[in-house]
């Protein structure tokens with residue numbers, strides 16, 4: 001039986017609404033703190049993201065960091081965490097969240113715990129036999145570092161005003177390439193859809209001193225492939241490091257990854273960092289391209305506003321599932337629904353929508369286009385890790401994201417509708433849907 005969309009819309013599992021989100025007082029002071037901590041592994045580990053790679057890491061190309069931006073306004077709090085990792089798979093999201101809650105008293109709807117999806121960082125696991133004892137040790141270490149970073153950011157808050165700007169970058173490209181025989185492979189499809197927006201939020205203290213920035217861009221961090229054994233934040237980690245070093249390390253640049261399920265870096269799955277005879281490693285080239293655009297957008301931001309309204313809400317919905325390895329749900333097949341966690345936040349007229357899935361770019365664009373906020377960031381790999389969430393029309397084409405998705409056709413459209421309902425609830429206005 002093909003699942004009907006209407007049935008699933010009604011199946012909202014949990015609804016956690018922060019009591020502090022309604023009618024935020026614009027006059028209340030918004031304060032913000034940041035923290036950046038080194039999370040580079042200090043022993044060889046298995047690297048995440050390519051199932052075929054069994055070897056241990058052999059060295060460090062660039063250090064990994066966790067970056068935190070923490071806000072407070074009256075009793076409202078919002079903590080944005082950018083972790084240089086693949087994502088919180090294999091039960092590691094509740095492992096991190098429960099510890100943060102226990103140590104710092106932060107509620108689940110007050111935090112967006114996200115990963116940049118680099119495929120050159122340690123696999124997170126609590127199972128030494130399945131992966132490696134060093135990876136379990138690393139996961140425990142990371143839990144402590146995230147808690148420490150959140151605590152530091154919360155304790156370092158000062159009043160801020162907020163600026164926002166947008167640009168565009170071609171570091172990523174649609175990867176669903178059609179072969180002459182009609183099959184879709186992981187390649188390069190420059191004519192395919194891609195949300196190229198580079199959204200930058202910048203924060204200033206009273207007196208004009210920078211308090212740091214965050215940026216949102218949609219690409220997989222997979223310029224390095226399964227043959228690479230060096231630890232790296234890939235193009236995203238390199239972009240953040242550059243932005244911070246250009247500002248002489250005085251301010252933070254935290255990356256949040258947009259709807260990039262079908263977006264790869266322009267140069268992808270390279271064996272490593274080639275430097276012979278003056279060659280610029282592609283990963284560094286793409287990281288630099290993105291960082292330059294973020295810096296240009298930052299320079300163009302000339303309006304900073306104080307007293308932005310802070311708020312957050314989260315909701316878990318149930319979506320129709322399908323078997324991985326298939327495209328459609330068979331006639332008469334009864335499959336359990338798949339939960340999807342939607343985490344919404346607002347900072348003034350800027351909306352943020354976190355999703356615990358690998359959202360394909362058209363799904364993210366639909367949420368941005370329907371959003372009640374002037375600007376909307378889509379943050380994927382956020383508060384958990386489900387599989388690919390494609391739009392319905394791609395199922396007939398097939399391809400990697402479709403075959404491996406746990407979601408049935410139509411799930412993406414339900415997710416868009418529910419995401420918009422949540423953003424409208426947060427904005428305190430009626431959804432036109």
Ligand SMILES: [Zn+2]
Nearest residue numbers: 117220261358
């Ligand atoms: Zn992926």
